[in-house]
Amino acid sequence: MKKTIFSSAVILFTLGISACSSSSSGGSSNKVDKVEYDELKTEVTHLNSTLSDLQNTLKGLQNRLTSSQSESKSEIEKLAAKLAEARGNEAKISEIIAQLDKQLKNAIKSATESGDAKLADALRKSQEEFEEIKKQADEATKNAEKAREDAEKAKEELNKAKEASSAVAERTPISERIFGGSSGKMEAPKGKLSGGVLVKEQDGSISSITAPDTREGISYITVVDDRGQSVDVGIDSVYTGWKRSLGGASAWDHSGAVVRYGVYSHDSTNKGYIYVQGQETKIDDMPRQGEFTYLGSMGQAAFSYGSWNADRAPAYAKVNFADKTARLELNTDLAAAQNGSAVNSKVTAYTFDSKITENSIAGVANESQEVKMQAGFFGDDAKYLSGIYQSDKVHGVFGTTKQ
Numbered sequence: 001m002k003k004t005i006f007s008s009a010v011i012l013f014t015l016g017i018s019a020c021s022s023s024s025s026g027g028s029s030n031k032v033d034k035v036e037y038d039e040l041k042t043e044v045t046h047l048n049s050t051l052s053d054l055q056n057t058l059k060g061l062q063n064r065l066t067s068s069q070s071e072s073k074s075e076i077e078k079l080a081a082k083l084a085e086a087r088g089n090e091a092k093i094s095e096i097i098a099q100l101d102k103q104l105k106n107a108i109k110s111a112t113e114s115g116d117a118k119l120a121d122a123l124r125k126s127q128e129e130f131e132e133i134k135k136q137a138d139e140a141t142k143n144a145e146k147a148r149e150d151a152e153k154a155k156e157e158l159n160k161a162k163e164a165s166s167a168v169a170e171r172t173p174i175s176e177r178i179f180g181g182s183s184g185k186m187e188a189p190k191g192k193l194s195g196g197v198l199v200k201e202q203d204g205s206i207s208s209i210t211a212p213d214t215r216e217g218i219s220y221i222t223v224v225d226d227r228g229q230s231v232d233v234g235i236d237s238v239y240t241g242w243k244r245s246l247g248g249a250s251a252w253d254h255s256g257a258v259v260r261y262g263v264y265s266h267d268s269t270n271k272g273y274i275y276v277q278g279q280e281t282k283i284d285d286m287p288r289q290g291e292f293t294y295l296g297s298m299g300q301a302a303f304s305y306g307s308w309n310a311d312r313a314p315a316y317a318k319v320n321f322a323d324k325t326a327r328l329e330l331n332t333d334l335a336a337a338q339n340g341s342a343v344n345s346k347v348t349a350y351t352f353d354s355k356i357t358e359n360s361i362a363g364v365a366n367e368s369q370e371v372k373m374q375a376g377f378f379g380d381d382a383k384y385l386s387g388i389y390q391s392d393k394v395h396g397v398f399g400t401t402k403q
Contacts, residue, residue, distance in 0.1 A: 094141075097134055104130060171355070171362040172372055174198075174390055175209040179276075179374040184357025186280040186376045193218060194280035194376055195259070196388055200272040200301065200395055212277035218260055221275055226268040235260060259378035261386045261399040263301045272301055274397050276386045281359050281377040287321040294319060294385050296400030298330045315398040317385055324356040328373065330389070330398060350389060365389070 104127050111120040173181050178196025180186040188194040193212040201207050213222045213230070220232040259278025266273070294317035316329045330350045352373045354363035359382070365371035371394060375387020386399035 094137075097137060100130065101134070171357060172364050173362045174372045174374045174388065177209055177211050179362065179376045179387065180358060180360045184360045184362070185283065186359050187283075188212075188280060191215075193277040194378070195261075195276035195278055195386070196374060197221070197277070198274040198388060198390060198395060199224075200274060202270050204393070204395075206390065206395070207271070212275065214277065218257070218277060218279075221264055221273060221277070223264065223266050223271070223273060224269065225266070233264070233266075235262070235264065259384045259386050259399065261397050263299060263397065272395075274301055274388055274390075274395055276376070276388055276397060276399070278378040278384070278386065281379060281382045283359050285381065286356075286359050286377065287382055289322050291318065291320040291322070293317070293403045294400035295403055296386075296398060298396055298398035300394055300396035315400050317400050319356070319382075319385065319402075321356070321382075326352075326354045326356055326361045326385070328352040328354065328361075328375070328398075330396070352389075361385075361387070 104123060108120055108123045108127065111117075111123055171182055171184060173179070175196070176182060179194070186194040188211070193214065195212050197208075197210050197212055198206055199208040199210075214220045214232050215222070216232040216234075219235050221235055222230055222232050225231050259276065261276040262274075264273040264275065265271070294315075296315045297312060298315040299312050313330065317326060319326045328351065350365040350367055350371055350373075352361075352363045352365055354361040354373070360374065360376040362372070362374045365373065368391065370391040371389055372391065373387060373389040375385055375398075378384040378386060381402075383402050384399065385402075386397075388395075388397050390396070
């Protein structure tokens, strides 16, 4: 930032003869105070220097906001103190400028009226330099205001960074490989789908948790066959497992073109695949305002009587995009499908209160800290919310649609 440069000889000379003229004319109100004039020079120069330092501090601070929040907070507090000092200097400078401006005008008037042309010319030169000082003081004031605005912006950015960091810290993902992991950012590689796939053994254990890897599109799921080879099977061509037990695809695929979810059982390996796969909502397209209800279905998978079966029930979610919160409720009364025969059973209800991070949610059940959930938003404008929940004892999947 440009600092003030003064012609000391001219100023001192002018001030001196001005003082003499004022004294001889008997008008003490016309006397230009040399001490105040020198103080003004010092204050304006100091203010410009302070603001220059503050702007440099801001640039460095904004580059480090997300990497070191504690350090950023400390620097912002120091910045606020310096800006408060600058504000005090502005008020002081404004007062000095007003006083000296009046004194210079009175001195020029007195010199002109007394016929001292030489003194009047010298005073006018001082007034020209004084006008330049006033301009620089005005510029410094504007820069101080901008620095304050930048400081407020830095505070806002720090708060956003803290909120984002807090949301990440609160996430308890099932796996880093599905639904954006700890970061919450679902972003599938080109040609792939977002979501997650849990592979479940007959004893209830999970053998693998991966992102969808189908090469054939949303209507296929990648499984490992009895030879250990990865193959893609068509979801709609499945004749065993959950699809048949629950009576077809309509309850489990939303539109079928954007996201699909369910369970597939592979007969030759007796493995169960709990899956959600689809086209994630782009982060830039996530809603920023509004509260919405999502309705859909859930299914809890189990292996018994020599085959896979599933319990089915409604799923409900209330999502507030402004507050970035989501409450998910998986109902208690389920229709258990066992070997093709439906019987009523009571299964523990699970509710999850989660924060939206990027384009997904994650959390633990309010009823049991052992039950974890991960889900993501799919389609335009976050139209679908679908995910997986699991613990050592339960494994399930759900899908809901914005109402």
